[in-house]
Amino acid sequence: xxxxxxxxxxxxxxxxxxxxxxxxxxxxxxxxxxxxxxxxxxxxxxxxxxxxxxxxxxxxxxxxxxxxxxxxxxxxxxxxxxxxxxxxxxxxxxxxxxxxxxxxxxxxxxxxxxxxxxxxxxxxxxxxxxxxxxxxxxxxxxxxxxxxxxxxxxxxxxxxxxxxxxxxxxxxxxxxxxxxxxxxxxxxxxxxxxxxxxxxxxxxxxxxxxxxxxxxxxxxxxxxxxxxxxxxxxxxxxxxxxxxxxxxxxxxxxxxxxxxxxxxxxxxxxxxxxxxxxxxxxxxxxxxxxxxxxxxxxxxxxxxxxxxxxxxxxxxxxxxxxxxxxxxxxxxxxxxxxxxxxxxxxxxxxxxxxxxxxxxxxxxxxxxxxxxxxxxxxxxxxxxxxxxxxxxxxxxxxxxxxxxxxxxxxxxxxxxxxxxxxxxxxxxxxxxxxxxxxxxxxxxxxxx
RNA sequence: GUGGUUGUAGCUCAGUUGGUUAGAGCGCUGGAUUGUGAUUCCAGAGGUCGCCGGUUCGAACCCGGUCUUCCACCCCA
Numbered sequence: 305x306x307x308x309x310x311x312x313x314x315x316x317x318x319x320x321x322x323x324x325x326x327x328x329x330x331x332x333x334x335x336x337x338x339x340x341x342x343x344x345x346x347x348x349x350x351x352x353x354x355x356x357x358x359x360x361x362x363x364x365x366x367x368x369x370x371x372x373x374x375x376x377x378x379x380x381x382x383x384x385x386x387x388x389x390x391x392x393x394x395x396x397x398x399x400x401x402x403x404x405x406x407x408x409x410x411x412x413x414x415x416x417x418x419x420x421x422x423x424x425x426x427x428x429x430x431x432x433x434x435x436x437x438x439x440x441x442x443x444x445x446x447x448x449x450x451x452x453x454x455x456x457x458x459x460x461x462x463x464x465x466x467x468x469x470x471x472x473x474x475x476x477x478x479x480x481x482x483x484x485x486x487x488x489x490x491x492x493x494x495x496x497x498x499x500x501x502x503x504x505x506x507x508x509x510x511x512x513x514x515x516x517x518x519x520x521x522x523x524x525x526x527x528x529x530x531x532x533x534x535x536x537x538x539x540x541x542x543x544x545x546x547x548x549x550x551x552x553x554x555x556x557x558x559x560x561x562x563x564x565x566x567x568x569x570x571x572x573x574x575x576x577x578x579x580x581x582x583x584x585x586x587x588x589x590x591x592x593x594x595x596x597x598x599x600x601x602x603x604x605x606x607x608x609x610x611x612x613x614x615x616x617x618x619x620x621x622x623x624x625x626x627x628x629x630x631x632x633x634x635x636x637x638x639x640x641x642x643x644x645x646x647x648x649x650x651x652x653x654x655x656x657x658x659x660x661x662x663x664x665x666x667x668x669x670x671x672x673x674x675x676x677x678x679x680x681x682x683x684x685x686x687x688x689x690x691x692x693x694x695x696x697x698x699x700x701x702x703x704x705x706x707x708x709x710x711x712x713x714x715x716x717x718x719x720x721x722x723x724x725x726x727x728x729x730x731x732x733x734x735x736x737x738x739x740x741x742x743x744x745x746x747x748x749x750x751x752x
Numbered sequence: 753g754u755g756g757u758u759g760u761a762g763c764u765c766a767g768u769u770g771g772u773u774a775g776a777g778c779g780c781u782g783g784a785u786u787g788u789g790a791u792u793c794c795a796g797a798g799g800u801c802g803c804c805g806g807u808u809c810g811a812a813c814c815c816g817g818u819c820u821u822c823c824a825c826c827c828c829a
Contacts, residue, residue, distance in 0.1 A: 308802095439821095640829070644829070703786095703789075704789095708789085711789090
């Protein structure tokens with residue numbers, strides 16, 4: 305049988321894992337610096353926890369886990385005979401793989417509300433699964449790095465999370481644009497246009513402005529049943545790229561003005577950042593549960609015009625995610641980094657630091673069996689003193705062992721033959737410069 | 753979920769109208785060099801041509817199905 309991988313999943317080689325860890329470590333240390341605490345939840349959740357939280361499209365993309373045992377025997381014969389998947393599904397599957405980290409977090413907060421101090425700030429770096437059709441930058445299994453805070457509606461957190469986004473990307477040396485909008489402004493826009501009930505249709509259409517242009521958006525709006533007068537009102541909004549230009553248009557909408565005031569406050573609270581922060585009225589974001597400020601981060605198109613990649617981080621405020629699970633109604637706000645896309649972009653732009661190689665200090669090479677015994681003893685001493693050290697496990701030809709050292713990326717090798725074993729002075733070769741010197745055991749091992 | 757695209761050595765890819773033994777570069781193994789890798793020279797190994805079926809005297813090549821890759825939708829990180 306030929307080995308294979310499920311579609312949309314990948315293996316990682318050691319150097320790839322190191323580079324991924326570089327991203328995870330950078331993000332994690334910022335999370336810690338901002339006072340977020342780690343939590344963990346299972347990769348599987350009850351389907352009832354997951355369904356209905358991501359819209360119709362999201363439900364379709366959930367990976368379902370088959371029930372154990374005779375799962376078909378317990379299913380209804382009529383439903384089975386009619387091949388009605390929607391009817392059969394709840395009878396044969398009660399669990400699914402998590403689709404993101406936010407909904408499981410909401411479930412977690414409700415279940416542990418009496419053990420947590422609010423506002424509760426947590427982070428999680430973990431894989432999630434979506435049964436999407438894979439493309440580049442789009443996988444069926446991928447990592448998210450989330451920071452959320454629940455139990456406070458303070459706008460300070462929106463500002464803090466924007467700073468956090470900025471800090472992480474400047475630590476990664478990647479120029480980005482952080483775009484902000486508010487669901488309240490979008491709701492206000494729908495209200496002004498006289499289609500309060502069509503907010504979703506309207507936002508989906510205007511979200512495509514970049515891609516299909518003004519005419520395309522007009523067409524899409526009309527197709528979605530928005531009347532011509534409303535369309536021209538909406539197009540007025542799209543012509544603005546400044547919060548203060550949008551504000552007068554929203555004067556008649558209470559919720560819209562609330563959104564404007566909130567964004568104003570957030571923008572003035574943020575202070576100086578390395579990356580640009582822009583208000584973007586066309587920013588929509590699909591996830592159903594967002595109710596306030598929304599974020600999206602993209603690679604800076606001015607700095608890297610050739611990079612084609614969707615958003616690499618995003619997030620927003622949600623007013624009542626915990627309410628769905630019957631808990632106290634706790635407001636929350638959070639952000640999520642897409643580690644895989646960040647990886648692909650850093651790779652494409654060659655922005656990974658050089659030293660994400662093997663972190664070995666020494667590799668010991670022994671030329672005969674007595675030297676090998678000697679080397680194994682030296683190995684233990686080096687390791688005890690905190691040197692990352694490895695040894696070639698047999699006495700072999702030096703050329704062969706040197707080649708192995710080269711492939712391992714070992715920065716230094718210690719050559720041990722009968723001369724060295726007898727004298728306790730070793731030949732240490734620097735693999736980069738090619739220089740070698742004779743070093744006494746005490747000086748090599750060092751003391752602590 | 754819809755439409756398209758891709759698959760040949762470990763990797764990147766050639767392969768003529770369907771015709772003898774499917775090639776190259778890189779990588780790998782061994783040697784030149786029995787105590788020196790990354791450079792040089794020589795030699796060698798490595799293939800169910802994604803998989804299943806069909807057409808044909810004959811299929812890497814044509815046809816059907818399937819899996820996979822990537823792309824455009826949809827949606828999203």
